[in-house]
Amino acid sequence: MSTDASYEVHPTQAEPPFVLAIDVGSSSVRALLFDRFARSIQSCHARQSVTFETQTDGAAVINADLLLEVTWNCIDEVLSKANSLVKDIVGVGNCTLVSNILGLDKMGSAITPIFTYADTRGMDDVAILRNQMDENETHQRTGCILHPSYLPVRFHWIRRVHPELWERVSHWMTIGEYMLFKLFGETAVSYSVASWSGMLNRHKLVWDDQFFNLLSIPSGALSKLVDLDVKWCGLRKPFTDRWPGLVNTPWFPAVGDGAAVNVGSGCLDRQCLAITMGTSTAIRVLLDDVPKIPQGLWCYRLDQNASLLGGALSEGGNVLEWLNHIFQMKETTEFESELTKMLPGEHGLTFLPLLAGERSPGWIGSARGIIAGLSLATEARDIYHAGLEALACRIGLVYERVISAIPHDAKVVVSGGVLLHSPLLRQILSDVLGAPISTFPFSEPSSRGISMLVLRSLGIVPDLGTFPCKIDDVVHPDPENHKRYQEIIRRQTELYQQMILEDRT
Structure with a gap:
């Protein structure tokens, strides 16, 4: 893009x-x-x-x-x-x-x-x-x-x-x-x-x-x-x-x-939720006040007037880099075009992508990744597809907690190199969330946010809403796929609970 x-x-x-x-x-x-x-x-x-x-x-x-x-x-x-x-x-x-x-x-x-x-x-x-x-x-x-x-x-x-x-x-x-x-x-x-x-x-x-x-x-x-x-x-x-x-x-x-990304991508209030995926992933929304923080989320600040509610996942582009390294995938564009023809979960795998431990929502730093359901028929593309879906499903868990504190019709804006360069992942994410997602097309939203904040501090502009913010490439969810992903999230959650139980025993 x-x-x-x-x-x-x-x-x-x-x-x-x-x-x-x-x-x-x-x-x-x-x-x-x-x-x-x-x-x-x-x-x-x-x-x-x-x-x-x-x-x-x-x-x-x-x-x-x-x-x-x-x-x-x-x-x-x-x-x-x-x-x-x-x-x-x-x-x-x-x-x-x-x-x-x-x-x-x-x-x-x-x-x-x-x-x-x-x-x-x-x-x-x-x-x-x-x-x-x-x-x-x-x-x-x-x-x-x-x-x-x-x-x-x-x-x-x-x-x-x-x-x-x-x-x-x-x-x-x-x-x-x-x-x-x-x-x-x-x-x-x-x-x-x-x-x-x-x-x-x-x-x-x-x-x-x-x-x-x-x-x-x-x-x-x-x-x-x-x-x-x-x-x-x-x-x-x-x-x-x-x-x-x-x-x-x-x-x-x-x-x-993270606060700079929200500003730079135009997500300035409760009507706009930002999802960013680079090496890791974050879901954030700027609010005037957060009286009570939902379990599993954090609440930071932009400044003395604005709070930043959200969650951060240790998994993101690092999981895809690991898969690319393991399977020696030098070019995934053609690979992803094939995967668009597959139904959610068609590979039969359940992937828990906690390769770097867990932050939101469970905050178990010692957690580790698991792939269940492997067989002799499993191919590299199946595991890659399961990885994409697993990342989106983990985002979905945090998303549900964030939207409990904001309007359910809030716009979702995605940014970050991983999401910008993967139309398939954007579609999967929209299907998992059951919501349209828009893409912020500039590759440096955090730097743009910094420039906006400095211009405001210097009094050159009265407020952050002065700056135009064009969002494009809206992806709409498939209702049937959304239902299928709820089942995948259920299986992923069961696997997560088994991991916790084994770790404690």
Whole structure:
């Protein structure tokens, strides 16, 4: 699917002022230049890959200084390509992978790697903390459950396993905060990014004193909380020499990447639900308030005025990459065209795609994938088809919980490379949900969202609804297939329950 022309503009047609948007993701760092209408300026972009350092014990970390150097290199490249447009850059914003943390010593040097959301060490600490508090009350207060992705469990694990390191750390911060610290010598964290930590009281918008007391976290160990309109100006050396055109340009605090996707794809209120699938998957909706969070979901923030309700699945494009690797599928386009002729579940398989553990809705980090029903007649395409259906069915479980809090006729908008490039998966997903789905055709919704937020913070536009958002390629569900997928979900749920029972015994 090609990008709609309304989201991109030739440099000679771009309307100033411009915004530099930086997206520090789990697989790459991207930097793009946008004009006042939140259109990406063609050729003014850069991308560099990043990878987690993983180990068999569940570690998934990144070197903080190497990640920042990749980010600086992307900025270098965009500014070089922008040439004379640099003078009209009026703001810099960024979004980052969230639920990450690193520790600095008293000298301001990073003495830990970045512990990412994918680091599953700390599963034992979940059980310990559950015995010390009411998890349901904690969930409603912070928006997060007890899980290794979040800071309460991460901090408990570090204190327990690495007590000397815990004592050496003077300040804990996310990669977005570390970026500001390097650039300006001071830092803060947005309500948005803080809400992904599990340490923010979502009602009072302050750090949660119950966890501070329980975990003996020193006062000042976490950054000051700010909203998205707070800005920093006046770069420090050596950045004044590296980017002279940005010396006095305002920089804004990082926003959670998921919140930025909703903004960039035009899902700004309860009437529009966003589903994104990259390496993993997320289902999100922006709401003014969430009095009670449905079981299995989380509730983060965009800013002090808007909450982000939804769920995240560890499974997504990673499952399809695994299948492609196992079966050496170099080209799936022709493969998928054959599968469109098959009925749901015709392969006879039940696929539980928890290859990377589980987040929403059950949050069993130790869960693993299962394929049941294999026979000598099973072919690679059957397993691939079952994998596509399994992913959609897992999304369906979370979708049902999300729509319990919003109008049932809310529009569903999908984005992300996996869904953009698979018409078959989009049709399967529509059939599973029993709802039409529309496709957001621009491949960088999070970066677009950043540009929109910066333009709002600068007062260049009055609100986020100012920006046009064209959605196309509507897929409609097949009612008969929807019924068939309810049976597949039932079988998948039974298999899941069997897995839990065996794991506990």
